Amino acid sequence: MTIAVIDYGMGNLHSVAKALEHVTHENVVVTRDARRINGATRLVLPGQGAIRDCVGELERTELRGLVEELLASQAKPLLGICVGQQMLHERSEENGGIDCLDFMPGQVRRFPADMRDESGNRCKVPHMGWNLVHQHQDHPLWQGIDQDEHFYFVHSYYVEVEDDATLFGATDYGRVSAHVATGRDATFAVQFHPEKSSRAGLRLLENFVHWTP
Template identity: 35%
Template sequence: MKLVIVDYGMGNITSIISALNFLGVDDVVVSNKPYILNSADKLILPGVGNYATAIAEIRKLNLDKRLEELVINQKKPILGICLGMQLLGCSSTESGFNHGLSLVQGVVDKFCSNELKVPHVGFNQVIPTQQSRLYSGIEGNPDFYFTHSFKMLSESSIGQSLCTYGESFIASFELENVAGVQFHPELSQKNGLHLIKNFIELF
């Protein structure tokens, strides 16, 4: 199995590769080249930083059209991590209004409460949706490591699992071959490794 991490210059790539290698996944390539992306069995879209900057870089590299072809038309599995998850949705209000990749129906906005310390940083509990593939074999309501200032919400059924930080928000989603996690599984110890393994084996 060949796993390609989509490289657009913003992402916690080294830690993701380390987690994948720990799980025995050795055929891991980091690239933004179309022919490399085309050869992938599965894709990971990482992301750390600003939404507006990230989506601009993705469009500059023509990755938006390539990902639409691979994920929507060819049904290649993709896992978005942190900002990468947000980019899979329709839009964000970070640094102004910006359209996303629109691979799922979700919108990104800042946390509403002025009483919250933002960014939301640290381990927090996730309530998995029923019949989840991502959380298969992970017991109870597991903890994962978060670091983010914006959250995703959706009025559509995209297989949301939820977390609460002053308000409820989407911690992860899974819709057919498209999955996203707001937290960093590569930094979430045993639970995170188990979730990555589930993506590799069950998607």
């Protein structure tokens, strides 16, 4: 087994790779080589920063077409992380509006700048730190992870799904329910950072390593 962390220049590539190495003895590579990505048995699509830059770098490195082909075939498990989750949906409001990979129906929204919680306290944007994730559906990647477990977040934008069948987990921040775990077929994606989420994050990565869709 080889797990390929797709290197298009954006995201915590080596942090993700180190976390994967912690939970498996299988080969973990950070690569932008199309042959190595095609030859891998599992894929990780990370992302960090502005989505315009992430989509732009995916195109500049000539990996967008390959990623879209792999998504269409669903021949191997793929895990999206942070902006890697956002990119799998249709369109983001960020940077004046950016078309994404359109693999799952849904939009990427910005948290309101003046958002307040139910007590009237102002919520800071970006949403940064630990927050609980409520599981909406069972999934092999949730195995051994408690309902309403805490994960680590850093984001100003969030996914809003258009098909509940793709919704696997949500986080409440202020009065917004952010859809922070989404999936379809052999693809699962999370807004939070499993590599920074202690025991629960490592368990999710371990589950991904053993997942057979």
